[in-house]
Protein backbone atom coordinates (compact mmCIF):
# COMPACT_ATOMS: atom_id res chain seq x y z
CA UNK A 1 0.00 0.00 0.00
CA UNK A 2 1.14 3.52 -0.71
CA UNK A 3 0.78 6.16 2.01
CA UNK A 4 0.41 9.91 2.30
CA UNK A 5 1.61 11.78 5.34
CA UNK A 6 -0.74 13.99 7.34
CA UNK A 7 0.53 15.75 10.46
CA UNK A 8 3.24 13.09 10.59
CA UNK A 9 0.74 10.22 10.38
CA UNK A 10 0.73 7.60 7.65
CA UNK A 11 -2.58 7.43 5.80
CA UNK A 12 -3.25 4.79 3.14
CA UNK A 13 -4.01 6.40 -0.22
CA UNK A 14 -7.01 4.08 -0.49
CA UNK A 15 -9.74 4.51 2.10
CA UNK A 16 -12.50 2.00 2.79
CA UNK A 17 -15.89 3.66 2.20
CA UNK A 18 -18.45 1.94 4.43
CA UNK A 19 -21.67 3.09 2.75
CA UNK A 20 -22.28 0.14 0.42
CA UNK A 21 -21.50 -2.85 2.59
CA UNK A 22 -23.04 -6.22 1.68
CA UNK A 23 -26.39 -6.81 3.38
CA UNK A 24 -28.79 -9.68 4.00
CA UNK A 25 -32.38 -9.90 2.68
CA UNK A 26 -31.85 -6.69 0.68
CA UNK A 27 -32.24 -4.83 3.99
CA UNK A 28 -29.76 -1.95 4.44
CA UNK A 29 -29.91 -2.37 8.22
CA UNK A 30 -28.88 -6.05 8.12
CA UNK A 31 -25.18 -5.99 7.40
CA UNK A 32 -23.62 -9.30 6.43
CA UNK A 33 -21.12 -9.24 9.30
CA UNK A 34 -18.98 -12.30 8.42
CA UNK A 35 -18.51 -11.01 4.89
CA UNK A 36 -17.77 -7.46 6.03
CA UNK A 37 -15.30 -8.72 8.63
CA UNK A 38 -13.47 -10.62 5.91
CA UNK A 39 -13.38 -7.49 3.73
CA UNK A 40 -12.24 -5.14 6.52
CA UNK A 41 -9.57 -7.58 7.68
CA UNK A 42 -8.25 -8.20 4.17
CA UNK A 43 -8.03 -4.42 3.70
CA UNK A 44 -6.34 -3.96 7.08
CA UNK A 45 -3.82 -6.76 6.47
CA UNK A 46 -2.99 -5.19 3.11
CA UNK A 47 -2.29 -1.76 4.54
CA UNK A 48 -5.61 0.13 4.43
CA UNK A 49 -5.76 2.21 7.60
CA UNK A 50 -8.60 4.66 6.86
CA UNK A 51 -12.27 3.61 7.27
CA UNK A 52 -14.92 6.16 6.36
CA UNK A 53 -18.45 5.82 7.69
CA UNK A 54 -21.25 8.24 8.62
CA UNK A 55 -24.17 8.58 11.03
CA UNK A 56 -26.87 7.60 8.46
CA UNK A 57 -25.02 4.92 6.44
CA UNK A 58 -26.97 1.67 6.56
CA UNK A 59 -29.44 3.38 8.91
CA UNK A 60 -26.70 3.68 11.55
CA UNK A 61 -25.50 0.10 11.25
CA UNK A 62 -22.38 0.94 9.25
CA UNK A 63 -20.91 2.64 12.33
CA UNK A 64 -22.05 -0.26 14.49
CA UNK A 65 -20.46 -2.85 12.17
CA UNK A 66 -17.19 -0.94 11.96
CA UNK A 67 -17.01 -0.52 15.75
CA UNK A 68 -17.76 -4.18 16.41
CA UNK A 69 -15.28 -5.57 13.91
CA UNK A 70 -12.44 -3.25 14.95
CA UNK A 71 -13.02 -4.09 18.64
CA UNK A 72 -13.36 -7.83 18.04
CA UNK A 73 -10.06 -7.94 16.14
CA UNK A 74 -8.34 -5.57 18.55
CA UNK A 75 -7.27 -3.14 15.83
CA UNK A 76 -9.15 0.04 16.81
CA UNK A 77 -5.91 1.89 17.60
CA UNK A 78 -4.17 0.67 14.46
CA UNK A 79 -6.62 2.31 12.04
CA UNK A 80 -8.23 5.70 11.53
CA UNK A 81 -11.98 6.07 11.89
CA UNK A 82 -13.66 8.82 9.89
CA UNK A 83 -17.30 9.60 10.52
CA UNK A 84 -19.64 12.51 10.01
CA UNK A 85 -22.09 14.87 11.68
CA UNK A 86 -25.36 14.34 9.80
CA UNK A 87 -26.48 17.68 8.35
CA UNK A 88 -29.88 16.58 7.02
CA UNK A 89 -31.08 16.64 10.62
CA UNK A 90 -30.36 20.38 10.89
CA UNK A 91 -33.53 22.22 11.83
CA UNK A 92 -35.39 19.07 12.86
CA UNK A 93 -36.61 18.89 16.44
CA UNK A 94 -34.04 17.18 18.59
CA UNK A 95 -31.04 17.85 16.32
CA UNK A 96 -28.18 18.01 18.79
CA UNK A 97 -24.54 17.64 17.63
CA UNK A 98 -23.48 16.73 21.18
CA UNK A 99 -25.95 13.84 21.36
CA UNK A 100 -25.14 12.70 17.84
CA UNK A 101 -21.41 12.53 18.55
CA UNK A 102 -22.04 10.63 21.81
CA UNK A 103 -24.14 8.08 19.87
CA UNK A 104 -21.38 7.72 17.28
CA UNK A 105 -18.71 7.10 19.91
CA UNK A 106 -20.92 4.43 21.45
CA UNK A 107 -21.67 2.76 18.11
CA UNK A 108 -17.99 2.83 17.16
CA UNK A 109 -16.88 1.56 20.60
CA UNK A 110 -14.27 4.27 20.91
CA UNK A 111 -13.52 7.41 22.91
CA UNK A 112 -12.31 9.48 19.96
CA UNK A 113 -12.90 10.01 16.26
CA UNK A 114 -9.72 10.35 14.20
CA UNK A 115 -11.27 12.27 11.31
CA UNK A 116 -14.62 13.96 11.93
CA UNK A 117 -16.46 15.64 9.09
CA UNK A 118 -19.56 17.75 8.78
CA UNK A 119 -21.49 15.70 6.27
CA UNK A 120 -22.30 16.84 2.71
CA UNK A 121 -22.07 20.47 3.73
CA UNK A 122 -23.84 23.24 1.79
CA UNK A 123 -23.14 26.95 2.28
CA UNK A 124 -26.52 27.64 3.91
CA UNK A 125 -26.15 24.69 6.29
CA UNK A 126 -22.78 25.99 7.43
CA UNK A 127 -24.36 29.38 8.18
CA UNK A 128 -27.15 27.72 10.18
CA UNK A 129 -24.72 25.50 12.09
CA UNK A 130 -22.68 28.55 13.07
CA UNK A 131 -25.56 30.87 13.88
CA UNK A 132 -28.18 28.55 15.36
CA UNK A 133 -26.09 25.75 16.85
CA UNK A 134 -22.87 27.50 17.85
CA UNK A 135 -21.01 24.73 16.04
CA UNK A 136 -17.59 26.38 16.12
CA UNK A 137 -17.48 26.35 19.93
CA UNK A 138 -18.69 22.74 19.90
CA UNK A 139 -15.98 21.62 17.45
CA UNK A 140 -13.25 23.58 19.21
CA UNK A 141 -14.14 22.04 22.56
CA UNK A 142 -14.14 18.48 21.17
CA UNK A 143 -10.83 19.08 19.43
CA UNK A 144 -9.27 20.49 22.59
CA UNK A 145 -10.36 17.41 24.53
CA UNK A 146 -9.00 15.06 21.87
CA UNK A 147 -12.44 13.57 21.15
CA UNK A 148 -12.08 14.84 17.59
CA UNK A 149 -8.48 14.48 16.42
CA UNK A 150 -8.83 16.09 12.98
CA UNK A 151 -11.70 18.19 11.68
CA UNK A 152 -12.98 18.44 8.12
CA UNK A 153 -16.13 18.59 6.04
CA UNK A 154 -17.52 16.71 3.09
CA UNK A 155 -19.08 18.81 0.41
CA UNK A 156 -21.81 18.93 -2.26
CA UNK A 157 -22.36 22.54 -3.30
CA UNK A 158 -20.91 25.11 -5.71
CA UNK A 159 -17.25 26.07 -5.96
CA UNK A 160 -18.12 29.48 -4.50
CA UNK A 161 -19.66 27.84 -1.41
CA UNK A 162 -16.59 25.59 -1.11
CA UNK A 163 -14.29 28.59 -1.11
CA UNK A 164 -16.42 30.38 1.47
CA UNK A 165 -16.61 27.40 3.85
CA UNK A 166 -12.95 26.48 3.56
CA UNK A 167 -11.93 30.05 4.48
CA UNK A 168 -14.31 30.22 7.43
CA UNK A 169 -12.83 27.76 9.92
CA UNK A 170 -9.57 26.05 10.81
CA UNK A 171 -10.34 22.89 8.83
CA UNK A 172 -7.57 20.33 8.56
CA UNK A 173 -8.97 18.54 5.52
CA UNK A 174 -12.02 18.42 3.25
CA UNK A 175 -13.72 15.75 1.20
CA UNK A 176 -15.17 16.34 -2.27
CA UNK A 177 -16.96 14.36 -4.96
CA UNK A 178 -14.51 14.09 -7.81
CA UNK A 179 -14.00 11.88 -10.86
CA UNK A 180 -13.29 12.43 -14.53
CA UNK A 181 -16.92 13.37 -15.23
CA UNK A 182 -17.36 15.55 -12.15
CA UNK A 183 -14.20 17.62 -12.44
CA UNK A 184 -16.04 20.82 -13.33
CA UNK A 185 -19.04 20.60 -11.00
CA UNK A 186 -19.20 21.29 -7.24
CA UNK A 187 -15.66 21.95 -5.93
CA UNK A 188 -14.08 20.36 -9.02
CA UNK A 189 -10.61 21.16 -10.36
CA UNK A 190 -10.88 24.72 -9.07
CA UNK A 191 -11.59 23.40 -5.59
CA UNK A 192 -8.59 21.06 -5.81
CA UNK A 193 -6.31 23.95 -6.72
CA UNK A 194 -7.78 26.30 -4.11
CA UNK A 195 -7.46 23.78 -1.27
CA UNK A 196 -3.87 23.10 -2.33
CA UNK A 197 -3.05 26.82 -2.21
CA UNK A 198 -4.58 26.98 1.27
CA UNK A 199 -2.54 23.92 2.36
CA UNK A 200 -5.65 21.80 3.06
CA UNK A 201 -5.45 18.23 1.77
CA UNK A 202 -8.52 16.67 0.19
CA UNK A 203 -10.20 13.31 0.36
CA UNK A 204 -11.95 12.16 -2.78
CA UNK A 205 -15.29 10.39 -2.78
CA UNK A 206 -17.13 8.82 -5.71
CA UNK A 207 -13.97 8.31 -7.83
CA UNK A 208 -15.94 5.83 -9.98
CA UNK A 209 -19.15 7.87 -9.75
CA UNK A 210 -20.97 5.30 -7.64
CA UNK A 211 -20.00 2.53 -10.08
CA UNK A 212 -21.26 4.41 -13.14
CA UNK A 213 -17.80 4.56 -14.74
CA UNK A 214 -17.41 0.77 -14.80
CA UNK A 215 -19.38 0.32 -18.08
CA UNK A 216 -19.77 -3.48 -17.85
CA UNK A 217 -21.25 -3.93 -21.33
CA UNK A 218 -20.95 -0.81 -23.44
CA UNK A 219 -19.69 -1.34 -27.03
CA UNK A 220 -19.26 2.41 -27.71
CA UNK A 221 -16.92 2.74 -24.71
CA UNK A 222 -15.09 -0.44 -25.76
CA UNK A 223 -14.44 1.14 -29.17
CA UNK A 224 -12.98 4.29 -27.59
CA UNK A 225 -10.75 2.20 -25.34
CA UNK A 226 -9.53 0.10 -28.28
CA UNK A 227 -8.74 3.25 -30.29
CA UNK A 228 -6.39 4.40 -27.51
CA UNK A 229 -5.00 0.93 -26.74
CA UNK A 230 -6.34 0.90 -23.16
CA UNK A 231 -6.19 -2.54 -21.57
CA UNK A 232 -6.86 -1.89 -17.88
CA UNK A 233 -10.43 -2.09 -16.55
CA UNK A 234 -12.70 0.96 -16.66
CA UNK A 235 -12.63 1.05 -12.86
CA UNK A 236 -8.85 1.26 -12.95
CA UNK A 237 -8.91 3.99 -15.59
CA UNK A 238 -11.24 6.06 -13.36
CA UNK A 239 -9.09 5.49 -10.27
CA UNK A 240 -5.89 6.28 -12.17
CA UNK A 241 -7.43 9.65 -13.07
CA UNK A 242 -7.91 10.65 -9.42
CA UNK A 243 -4.69 9.12 -8.10
CA UNK A 244 -2.88 11.21 -10.73
CA UNK A 245 -3.78 14.43 -8.86
CA UNK A 246 -1.67 16.21 -6.26
CA UNK A 247 -2.82 17.21 -2.77
CA UNK A 248 -4.93 14.12 -2.24
CA UNK A 249 -5.11 12.70 1.21
CA UNK A 250 -7.22 9.57 0.73
CA UNK A 251 -9.26 8.26 -2.21
CA UNK A 252 -12.38 6.58 -0.84
CA UNK A 253 -14.03 3.67 -2.51
CA UNK A 254 -17.34 2.27 -1.27
CA UNK A 255 -16.68 -1.46 -1.47
CA UNK A 256 -19.35 -4.15 -1.49
CA UNK A 257 -17.44 -7.39 -2.03
CA UNK A 258 -14.04 -8.92 -1.26
CA UNK A 259 -13.10 -8.98 -4.96
CA UNK A 260 -13.54 -5.20 -5.12
CA UNK A 261 -11.33 -4.76 -2.06
CA UNK A 262 -8.61 -6.88 -3.66
CA UNK A 263 -8.89 -5.10 -7.02
CA UNK A 264 -8.84 -1.60 -5.50
CA UNK A 265 -5.81 -2.35 -3.33
CA UNK A 266 -3.93 -3.69 -6.35
CA UNK A 267 -4.90 -0.63 -8.41
CA UNK A 268 -3.90 1.80 -5.65
CA UNK A 269 -0.47 0.18 -5.61
CA UNK A 270 -0.08 0.54 -9.39
CA UNK A 271 -1.06 4.24 -9.49
CA UNK A 272 0.91 7.35 -8.67
CA UNK A 273 0.69 11.13 -8.78
CA UNK A 274 1.39 12.20 -12.37
CA UNK A 275 1.13 8.57 -13.46
CA UNK A 276 -1.66 8.95 -16.03
CA UNK A 277 -0.31 8.32 -19.56
CA UNK A 278 -1.08 10.48 -22.60
CA UNK A 279 -3.14 7.61 -24.09
CA UNK A 280 -5.18 7.34 -20.90
CA UNK A 281 -5.77 11.10 -20.84
CA UNK A 282 -6.91 11.06 -24.48
CA UNK A 283 -9.16 8.07 -23.84
CA UNK A 284 -10.79 9.79 -20.85
CA UNK A 285 -11.35 12.96 -22.93
CA UNK A 286 -13.07 10.90 -25.63
CA UNK A 287 -15.21 8.96 -23.13
CA UNK A 288 -16.24 12.23 -21.50
CA UNK A 289 -17.15 13.78 -24.88
CA UNK A 290 -19.08 10.67 -25.87
CA UNK A 291 -21.07 10.55 -22.61
CA UNK A 292 -21.90 14.23 -22.90
CA UNK A 293 -23.33 13.55 -26.36
CA UNK A 294 -25.77 10.86 -25.16
CA UNK A 295 -29.29 12.37 -25.21
CA UNK A 296 -30.90 12.39 -21.76
CA UNK A 297 -33.92 14.07 -20.14
CA UNK A 298 -32.71 17.59 -19.21
CA UNK A 299 -34.02 17.44 -15.64
CA UNK A 300 -31.89 19.47 -13.24
CA UNK A 301 -33.25 17.74 -10.11
CA UNK A 302 -34.64 21.04 -8.77
CA UNK A 303 -37.73 19.21 -7.40
CA UNK A 304 -40.19 22.04 -8.15
CA UNK A 305 -42.47 19.39 -9.63
CA UNK A 306 -42.58 17.20 -6.54
CA UNK A 307 -44.68 19.02 -3.93
CA UNK A 308 -47.77 19.41 -6.12
CA UNK A 309 -48.01 15.82 -7.33
CA UNK A 310 -51.20 14.31 -5.88
CA UNK A 311 -49.83 10.81 -6.43
CA UNK A 312 -46.47 11.50 -4.76
CA UNK A 313 -44.50 10.28 -7.73
CA UNK A 314 -40.73 10.67 -7.38
CA UNK A 315 -40.38 12.45 -10.71
CA UNK A 316 -36.71 13.56 -10.56
CA UNK A 317 -35.70 10.14 -9.24
CA UNK A 318 -37.42 8.43 -12.18
CA UNK A 319 -35.63 10.75 -14.62
CA UNK A 320 -32.33 10.25 -12.86
CA UNK A 321 -32.68 6.44 -13.10
CA UNK A 322 -33.48 6.69 -16.79
CA UNK A 323 -30.64 9.13 -17.51
CA UNK A 324 -28.17 7.03 -15.57
CA UNK A 325 -29.18 3.88 -17.42
CA UNK A 326 -29.03 5.33 -20.94
CA UNK A 327 -25.91 7.39 -20.33
CA UNK A 328 -23.81 4.81 -18.54
CA UNK A 329 -25.21 1.74 -20.30
CA UNK A 330 -26.04 0.04 -17.02
CA UNK A 331 -29.79 -0.59 -16.87
CA UNK A 332 -29.36 -3.34 -14.29
CA UNK A 333 -27.82 -1.00 -11.71
CA UNK A 334 -30.46 1.69 -12.21
CA UNK A 335 -33.26 -0.86 -12.15
CA UNK A 336 -32.61 -1.40 -8.45
CA UNK A 337 -33.27 2.29 -7.63
CA UNK A 338 -36.17 2.38 -10.06
CA UNK A 339 -37.86 -0.61 -8.46
CA UNK A 340 -37.28 0.82 -4.98
CA UNK A 341 -38.41 4.43 -5.57
CA UNK A 342 -40.53 4.54 -8.72
CA UNK A 343 -43.02 1.71 -8.40
CA UNK A 344 -46.01 4.09 -8.66
CA UNK A 345 -45.40 5.73 -12.05
CA UNK A 346 -48.55 4.06 -13.37
CA UNK A 347 -50.57 6.05 -10.82
CA UNK A 348 -50.00 9.30 -12.75
CA UNK A 349 -53.42 10.88 -13.43
CA UNK A 350 -51.97 13.33 -16.01
CA UNK A 351 -53.13 16.38 -14.07
CA UNK A 352 -50.03 18.21 -15.41
CA UNK A 353 -49.37 20.13 -12.18
CA UNK A 354 -45.78 18.98 -12.41
CA UNK A 355 -45.35 20.17 -16.01
CA UNK A 356 -46.64 23.63 -15.09
CA UNK A 357 -44.14 23.86 -12.22
CA UNK A 358 -41.13 22.68 -14.24
CA UNK A 359 -38.69 25.48 -15.13
CA UNK A 360 -37.28 23.28 -17.90
CA UNK A 361 -40.75 23.04 -19.51
CA UNK A 362 -40.56 19.27 -19.61
CA UNK A 363 -43.66 17.35 -20.70
CA UNK A 364 -43.40 15.29 -17.53
CA UNK A 365 -46.45 13.01 -17.92
CA UNK A 366 -45.30 11.94 -21.40
CA UNK A 367 -41.70 11.51 -20.31
CA UNK A 368 -42.83 9.38 -17.36
CA UNK A 369 -44.56 7.08 -19.86
CA UNK A 370 -41.28 6.74 -21.77
CA UNK A 371 -39.36 6.01 -18.60
CA UNK A 372 -41.93 3.40 -17.60
CA UNK A 373 -41.79 1.75 -21.02
CA UNK A 374 -37.99 1.66 -20.80
CA UNK A 375 -37.87 -0.04 -17.40
CA UNK A 376 -41.11 -2.00 -17.43
CA UNK A 377 -41.87 -2.48 -21.13
Ligand code: SF4
Pocket residue numbers: 308309310311312313315347348349350351352353354355364365368
Ligand atom coordinates in the same frame (compact mmCIF):
# COMPACT_ATOMS: atom_id res chain seq x y z
S1 SF4 B 1 -49.19 14.67 -14.07
FE1 SF4 B 1 -48.76 12.79 -12.99
S2 SF4 B 1 -46.72 13.08 -12.17
FE2 SF4 B 1 -47.48 15.08 -12.74
S3 SF4 B 1 -48.37 15.93 -10.89
FE3 SF4 B 1 -50.01 14.92 -12.00
S4 SF4 B 1 -50.07 12.84 -11.19
FE4 SF4 B 1 -48.10 13.73 -10.57
Ligand code: SF4
Pocket residue numbers: 298299300301302303304305306315316319357358359360361362364
Ligand atom coordinates in the same frame (compact mmCIF):
# COMPACT_ATOMS: atom_id res chain seq x y z
S1 SF4 C 1 -39.26 20.50 -12.01
FE1 SF4 C 1 -38.49 19.71 -13.95
S2 SF4 C 1 -36.27 20.02 -13.83
FE2 SF4 C 1 -37.08 20.21 -11.75
S3 SF4 C 1 -36.92 18.14 -10.91
FE3 SF4 C 1 -38.95 18.31 -11.76
S4 SF4 C 1 -38.74 17.51 -13.83
FE4 SF4 C 1 -36.70 17.94 -13.10
